[in-house]
Amino acid sequence: MAATQDEVVRRTKRAAVFLGVTGGLFGLAVVALGDGAHLWMKTLHVVAIISWMAGMLYLPRLFVYHCGVEIGSETSETFKVMERKLLRYIINPAMVVSWVAGLWIAWRFSLFSEGWFHVKLACVVALSAVHGYLAKAVADFARDEGRREHKFWRFMNEVPTLLMLVIVAMVIVRPF
Numbered sequence: 059m060a061a062t063q064d065e066v067v068r069r070t071k072r073a074a075v076f077l078g079v080t081g082g083l084f085g086l087a088v089v090a091l092g093d094g095a096h097l098w099m100k101t102l103h104v105v106a107i108i109s110w111m112a113g114m115l116y117l118p119r120l121f122v123y124h125c126g127v128e129i130g131s132e133t134s135e136t137f138k139v140m141e142r143k144l145l146r147y148i149i150n151p152a153m154v155v156s157w158v159a160g161l162w163i164a165w166r167f168s169l170f171s172e173g174w175f176h177v178k179l180a181c182v183v184a185l186s187a188v189h190g191y192l193a194k195a196v197a198d199f200a201r202d203e204g205r206r207e208h209k210f211w212r213f214m215n216e217v218p219t220l221l222m223l224v225i226v227a228m229v230i231v232r233p234f
Contacts, residue, residue, distance in 0.1 A: 106156040111222055113149035115218055118218075121141070121199065126208060138200050142196060177224065
């Protein structure tokens, strides 16, 4: 079932409030921490990335198992709840915090002109696109539509891993 216009407005307002609060907290943290802010932001960024990646690796695995159960079964309904909560309460907030902290770090250390950073940023954009695709899949599963074979989701489970490998290599090695 498609979301009603009121529900879309409610979700949009909730997202705007979340982003506003998150941005405000980041701003307060930077001001309050002064010169030490960059170390706390790096810490926050790493923790957010770990949370985001954990969810991005787990969600396609849930889809693999979800594909194997009968539509409308109790198990299918349980998977729907797990997928929705994982996306809403872990993956989405972790992605937002990752982006905000990461962009602040890039600005703080003038990384936007670095070649390795361009590759990293492109991979993070690609990871965000995968995130969007997985979010659509959560909605599709919730409506019992658009199911794919478990082999597809096994493949999709590897995409965030490959992107993560390139991202980590760029940050650690900085090859160019």
